[in-house]
Amino acid sequence: xxxxxxxxxxxxxxxxxxxxxxxxxxxxxxxxxxxxxxxxxxxxxxxxxxxxxxxxxxxxxxxxxxxxxxxxxxxxxxxxxxxxxxxxxxxxxxxxxxxxxxxxxxxxxxxxxxxxxxxxxxxxxxxxxxxxxxxxxxxxxxxxxxxxxxxxxxxxxxxxxxxxxxxxxxxx
Numbered sequence: 001x002x003x004x005x006x007x008x009x010x011x012x013x014x015x016x017x018x019x020x021x022x023x024x025x026x027x028x029x030x031x032x033x034x035x036x037x038x039x040x041x042x043x044x045x046x047x048x049x050x051x052x053x054x055x056x057x058x059x060x061x062x063x064x065x066x067x068x069x070x071x072x073x074x075x076x077x078x079x080x081x082x083x084x085x086x087x088x089x090x091x092x093x094x095x096x097x098x099x100x101x102x103x104x105x106x107x108x109x110x111x112x113x114x115x116x117x118x119x120x121x122x123x124x125x126x127x128x129x130x131x132x133x134x135x136x137x138x139x140x141x142x143x144x145x146x147x148x149x150x151x152x153x154x155x156x157x158x159x160x161x162x163x164x165x166x167x168x169x170x171x172x
Contacts, residue, residue, distance in 0.1 A: 001043075009039035020057045023067040033074060033130035040078055047075060048118070050087040051065030059089045064083070068110045085146055086111070087118040094122065094133070095140035108141040117141055118148040125150045131169040147172060 013021035013032050022028050036047060041106045049068055075082035088107055090100045111117075119137050121129040129147070138145050149168075152161045 001077070006046050007044055008046040008048050009036065009044045010036055010050055010085075010087075011034075012050035012052065012054075012087075014051065014054040014057060022057075023060070023063040024135065029067065033071070036071060036075065039083065040075060041147075045079065045081060045172065046085070047085045048085040048087060050118075051089050052087045052091050052118075054089060055167070059103055061103040061105065061108050064088065065107045065110035065112075068115055069110070072112055072115055084114070085116040085118055087148065091097070091118050091148065092095065092120045092122070092124045094136045104141055108143060111143060116146050118146045119145045120148050120150040125153055127151060128167040129169065131171045134172055 011032070013028075023031065039047070049071060057116065059086055064086070068084060072082070072084040075084065088104065090103050095098055095101065095104045119134070122133045126133075129149075134145065134147070149165065151165070152159075
């Protein structure tokens with residue numbers, strides 16, 4: 001707070017687990033809520049629910065929206081100003097591929113309008129992101145979007161990137 005840094009607590013309930021999270025099971029949500037409740041009790045105001053990079057489970061946009069909506073509602077019971085960002089399973093592209101449409105259309109239709117969506121650009125690790133790329137995605141999902149810039153990443157490449165990020169539309 002003293003340095004004007006907004007900390008965001010994030011959790012992916014599907015990564016590295018032997019018991020995949022089921023968004024339709026009340027006990028799974030209760031287990032998830034314990035972590036967010038604890039973070040909120042520490043003064044956290046921004047939260048993220050990450051549902052990216054998952055496999056081996058059903059990917060259901062409507063169920064993911066319902067879970068995110070329920071999480072935001074619980075957070076706002078204690079703090080009406082709590083903010084939530086959802087990293088959807090499909091977090092790159094323009095939303096128009098068949099798999100993206102099948103997931104993102106029901107997600108966007110059911111998702112609380114106060115929930116932000118993470119988006120990495122026209123691809124997972126894009127070298128360039130234009131305002132038109134962003135506008136296409138925003139028009140498709142009809143939600144506030146936060147650019148989750150994935151370039152350059154160091155996954156598998158042990159390099160520290162300290163230079164400026166270029167080839168981004170300044171109007172983003």
